Amino acid sequence: MTRELIHRYGGPVPRYTSYPTANHFTPEVTVEDYRAWLSAVPNGEPLSVYVHIPFCQEMCWYCGCSTKAVHRYEPISDYMKPLMAEFANVAALLPAGHEVTHVHWGGGSPNMLSAIDIGRLAAAIRARLNIGAVAEFAVEVDPRGVTDDRVAAFADAGVNRVSIGVQDFNEDVQKAINRVQPFDLTRRVIEKFRDHGVNGINVDLVYGLPHQTRRSVEETIRQVLALAPDRIATFGYAHLPARIRHQRLIEDKALPDAIERFGQSNRLARILEAEGYIRIGLDHFARAHDSLTKGAVRRNFQGYTTDTAEHLIGFGASSIGSLSQGYVQNAVAVADYARRIAEAGLATVRGARLTDDDRARRFAIESLMCDFNLPAAELRRRFGDAAAPVLADAEALAAADPDHLIERCETGFSLTTRGKPFVRTIASCFDSYLDSAKGLHSASV
Numbered sequence: 049m050t051r052e053l054i055h056r057y058g059g060p061v062p063r064y065t066s067y068p069t070a071n072h073f074t075p076e077v078t079v080e081d082y083r084a085w086l087s088a089v090p091n092g093e094p095l096s097v098y099v100h101i102p103f104c105q106e107m108c109w110y111c112g113c114s115t116k117a118v119h120r121y122e123p124i125s126d127y128m129k130p131l132m133a134e135f136a137n138v139a140a141l142l143p144a145g146h147e148v149t150h151v152h153w154g155g156g157s158p159n160m161l162s163a164i165d166i167g168r169l170a171a172a173i174r175a176r177l178n179i180g181a182v183a184e185f186a187v188e189v190d191p192r193g194v195t196d197d198r199v200a201a202f203a204d205a206g207v208n209r210v211s212i213g214v215q216d217f218n219e220d221v222q223k224a225i226n227r228v229q230p231f232d233l234t235r236r237v238i239e240k241f242r243d244h245g246v247n248g249i250n251v252d253l254v255y256g257l258p259h260q261t262r263r264s265v266e267e268t269i270r271q272v273l274a275l276a277p278d279r280i281a282t283f284g285y286a287h288l289p290a291r292i293r294h295q296r297l298i299e300d301k302a303l304p305d306a307i308e309r310f311g312q313s314n315r316l317a318r319i320l321e322a323e324g325y326i327r328i329g330l331d332h333f334a335r336a337h338d339s340l341t342k343g344a345v346r347r348n349f350q351g352y353t354t355d356t357a358e359h360l361i362g363f364g365a366s367s368i369g370s371l372s373q374g375y376v377q378n379a380v381a382v383a384d385y386a387r388r389i390a391e392a393g394l395a396t397v398r399g400a401r402l403t404d405d406d407r408a409r410r411f412a413i414e415s416l417m418c419d420f421n422l423p424a425a426e427l428r429r430r431f432g433d434a435a436a437p438v439l440a441d442a443e444a445l446a447a448a449d450p451d452h453l454i455e456r457c458e459t460g461f462s463l464t465t466r467g468k469p470f471v472r473t474i475a476s477c478f479d480s481y482l483d484s485a486k487g488l489h490s491a492s493v
């Protein structure tokens with residue numbers, strides 16, 4: 049039965065880290081719109097800040113992030129100038145009484161910054177924006193480029209959570225993805241962060257990579273468990289060689305098929321749950337003490353988060369911001385981003401202006417992705433008339449559901465145990481942009 053379900057529902061669909069998804073952003077949203085939207089942020093509003101560092105030591109061949117390999121420091125030091133200017137220009141438009149509750153540096157690999165630049169960047173953010181006393185400050189790091197002085201600089205800057213990229217510890221897998229990363233090196237880096245008081249440790253894993261098997265992912269997860277991270281993300285490899293050139297270096301025939309991918313994902317989940325981790329949404333797991341298990345969970349560009357701020361400000365090349373009016377994205381290429389910041393002060397090149405229908409569908413998709421549930425009364429309360437077509441879609445889906453993936457429940461609709469692994473596919477039934485995006489997405493399981 050599972051085999052049939054995977055064939056029927058495991059096809060390519062978006063990951064829904066936003067709605068509309070980024071491939072539907074258009075140049076109709078401009079720097080002028082972004083300026084107006086920033087100026088309209090209400091005073092006292094909690095804000096979330098994302099800073100993109102688009103540099104890595106080497107490209108991992110599976111990587112779907114917006115980044116490039118650099119072998120000199122100059123492009124990185126050059127990048128600091130437009131980044132600092134963007135902080136100043138955005139801060140000048142925001143209300144004086146805003147409070148930043150979450151800071152996230154992602155990439156790429158923020159540990160490509162020197163210890164001095166880590167300190168400078170954090171100081172610039174604190175000088176321009178009001179960072180709340182209890183703010184979460186998270187950074188993504190590639191352990192292969194983490195030095196003692198950088199760990200100390202992150203800790204001094206106030207970082208309290210690190211996401212450590214691991215993916216897989218098996219040597220054959222590591223060679224096939226161009227990412228050789230010994231277990232001992234990873235362990236030492238985690239210990240170093242803990243020694244410096246950075247106690248929120250996340251580990252990123254990927255299943256569905258070349259040469260991975262259920263047994264190999266089990267060996268990796270057992271090693272990861274010895275490191276006792278607070279959170280573990282298990283992403284399904286998004287293989288899009290038509291769009292991402294370096295993924296063509298991965299041999300198609302070494303990739304596990306859909307059934308094997310499903311088995312790997314299940315094996316990881318089963319082991320993590322047996323070890324006391326609590327599953328969050330589709331692919332995150334957290335230990336019981338972790339804040340991710342305590343209250344409302346949201347979905348944003350980094351995955352699942354406790355960040356409930358309605359406004360996300362993105363800084364740096366390719367970064368995406370989310371404001372009440374819609375989404376904005378900066379120029380992707382670093383040189384283009386830097387030129388636009390110098391000329392116009394901001395670097396918006398595209399975005400999406402949200403309609404009432406978008407807002408209602410976004411809420412439905414996010415609720416499904418986070419809680420496997422679509423709360424009907426809440427949808428009506430928040431979105432009024434715009435809720436009706438979304439609920440009509442849910443009714444139609446539940447009525448024509450031969451495999452019993454979704455059912456009516458007290459609060460509205462919820463996914464069945466059988467439906468949960470296909471949550472992305474079910475969410476896609478509420479996506480009114482989907483038809484024009486075929487071929488752009490990765491396997492849903």
Ligand SMILES: C[S@@+](CC[C@H](N)C(=O)[O-])C[C@H]1O[C@@H](n2cnc3c(N)ncnc32)[C@H](O)[C@@H]1O
Nearest residue numbers: 110111112155156188189190213252283285286
């Ligand atoms: C910016 S990286 C993390 C930090 C650092 N650059 C590193 O790799 O160690 C973000 C994470 O996205 C995940 N990722 C990247 N490309 C992916 C892909 N094509 N499919 C699924 N997950 C992917 C990996 O787990 C990776 O650790």
Ligand code: SF4
Nearest residue numbers: 104107108111156190
């Ligand atoms: S996975 Fe991380 S280290 Fe590897 S290329 Fe992507 S961003 Fe860089």
